[in-house]
Amino acid sequence: MEVIEALAILILVIAIIILVYYYLLNSPETAQKLRSIVPNTADAHMDEVLGKKSDYDDLSKDKAAAGEGSDSMSKKIKIKLSDIDMSSLNTDAFSSKLDAFLDVKSDELIKDWSLATTNDLNELESKFGETTGKVDNLEKSFDEFRKSSEEFQKVTEEKLASLDERIESLENK
Template sequence: MEAIEVVAIIILIIAIVILVYYYLLNSPEATKKLRSYVPTTADAHMNEVLGSDDSGYELTKVDEESVEKDSNSVGKRIKVKLSDIDMSSLNTDLFSKKIDSFLDEKSDELIKDWCLATTDDLEELESKFSKTTGQVDTLEKSFDEFKKSSEEFQKVTEEKLSDLDKRIESLENK
């Protein structure tokens, strides 16, 4: 893999993380649904073992008005660490499809906003490069021909000047 491909992949991963962050930040419904799947304890079934009636899947004790007021911070709305999430209960395929569809819809904007190059841009640049190198080669050949003819012209001119100098000297000596 070339360095530019690695950079492009890293940029896409960062873009996905940012999109997920803003999606969770701006959609309280998604946050509520995520809280219904995520347990509040480290072990989802610890309450069953201890015999507690608490299911461990309740929302945090924050009223909805304060959630809307504090919508600037995802960390305030989600009180669970990523390591505490039981990944087997989350549907990653559905989430991946949603991210893919979002990226498909917004890809033109992302490319434009981040000044990314597409394969079409690269092909256009390659064609311009090959055209330019061809023109540079042609100019170089023309310059070499001009240089040769210029050297020949300079020699002929020098011979004529030396001949004229000799004639002038001979006229002056007479």
């Protein structure tokens, strides 16, 4: 797989992930199903960490300190996706920004990755056509040379034969 194909696949995967994310975000039925499937706590002792009522509260911590610390920490850590304004983010804007980026950086990408453009392909096709024509001309010239050399060889053989005959006639005298 070439680099451009890998880049295209990566862009498509990212776009699909973004679309699935927005679909899940904007469909309350699906979000409710996900909340029912995903457990509230991932660990048996997570309730203690989050400051919820536990059988072990009076053994290890002060109840007031535990409640305040976990509330403030959970407020700092917990961010609800519904609180984030997603109306300004959409796939069309992302696509247009990506297209603008590729338009601006296309020359650099082509140069850095040694990519071929349609102009390069057209130039190669014209050079190929020119080369093919020259090879055909060379082939015709070679065929003509071969024919003329065969004729020259026949004429030369005839002259040599006549010279041989003359030499033999002189020798026999």
